[in-house]
Amino acid sequence: MLKHQRIIPLTILLGSLVMASCVSNKKYLALQTQHQDLAALYQKGQVDLAESRAKVKSLEDQLEQERKNNAALKEAYSKLQTTLDNSISQNSQGNVNISKLVDEINASNKYIQHLVNTKNKSDSLNVVLTNNLTRSLSREELRDVDVKVLKGVVYISLSDNxxxxxxxxxxxxxxxxxxxxxAKIIQDYKDYEVLIEGNTDSDPISKTNIRNNWDLSALRASSVVQALQNNYGVEPKRLTAGGRGEYNPIADNSTPDGKARNRRTQIIITPKLDQFMELIDKAPEADNAPTVEDL
Structure with a gap:
């Protein structure tokens, strides 16, 4: 009986141990499973962290590139602004230059118009003066005398024949x-200077007392000067004699007609400098000038 009583507690103890052993295995297995899950979760967290770091690095690189792009854009904007400012400045200067050019064109047009008017007036005056000077000459004399008026200067050309x-x-x-x-014409221009100019053809002179055509042309001019002084009362201080020989031809010396035209004595009646300036009208005032719009 006693022995049987001892066996029962032992059985109970063994059963308890077996039951305890079963519970411990379950917890171990559960903990092991939990550990594996945590390990897997940790591994996934490490992968996610690495990916996040890679994304952050990529974003940082993009940010740095954008900063560089922004700096480049600012520099380009600054250059464009400078170019724009220079262009505006040059355009303003260009407007000033164009305005100045228009003023110069207007002034030039004014002066051109003045010259045209003066020339027309001068041409008309020259025709009147020429007619007045030649009306006393006969038709026969007009064949050997050529009278012209150019710019207030009277040119009288006489043939040697x-x-x-x-x-x-x-x-x-x-x-x-x-x-x-x-001489009457010269006396009408009493305040003018008178140049007598001799000219010859190219044929050499064969006179023993005349060396060459220079001598001949000067002597002929001197003869006319002395005739005007001694025979017609022209003041000698107004007279100048000069010879140009064969070196101022007005025609071809290869023909008889050309030689005849070159053998001439020219009387040039010229105003003194102060009188000559009086013949030239002053340019009109700027207010009367034609403008670009008027042309």
Whole structure:
């Protein structure tokens, strides 16, 4: 009986141990499973962290690139602004230059118009003066005398056939009446200077007392000067004699007609400098000038 009583507690103890052992295995297995889950979760967290770090690095790189792009845009904007400012400045200067150019064109047009008016007036005056100077000459004399007025200067060209004996510087008898009329013209311009200019053709002179055409042209001019002084009362201080020989031709010396035209004596009646300036009108005032819009 006692022995049987001892066996029962032992059985109970063993059963308790077996039951305790079963509970411990379950907890272990549960803990092991939980550990594995935590390990897997940790591993996933590490992967996620690495990915997050990679994304942060990528974002930081993008931010740095955008900062660089922004700096480049600012620099480009600054250059564009500078270019715009320069363009505006140059455009303003260009407007000033264009305005100045328009003013210069207007002034030039004004002066051109003045010259045209002056030329028209001068041409009309020259025609009137030429007609007045030649009206006392006969038709026969007009064949040997050419009278022109250019810019207030009177040019009277006399052929050598009318003035001189052939190959001589002595004035012929038939030239007296024509020279008297020329002297009247000179006396009408009493305050003007008078240049007598001799010219020859290219044929060499063969006179023993005349060296060359320079001598001949100067002697012929001197003969006319002395005739005007001694025979027609022209003041000698107004007179100048000069010779140009064969070196101022107005025609071709290869033909007889050309040579005849080159053998001439020219009387040039010229105003003194102060009188000449009086013949030139002053330019009109700017207010009367034609503008670009008027053209």
């Amino acid at each position: 009318m003035l001189y004996k052939s190959g001589s510087y002595e004035i012929s008898d038939k030239a007296g009446e024509t020279l008297s009329k020329i």
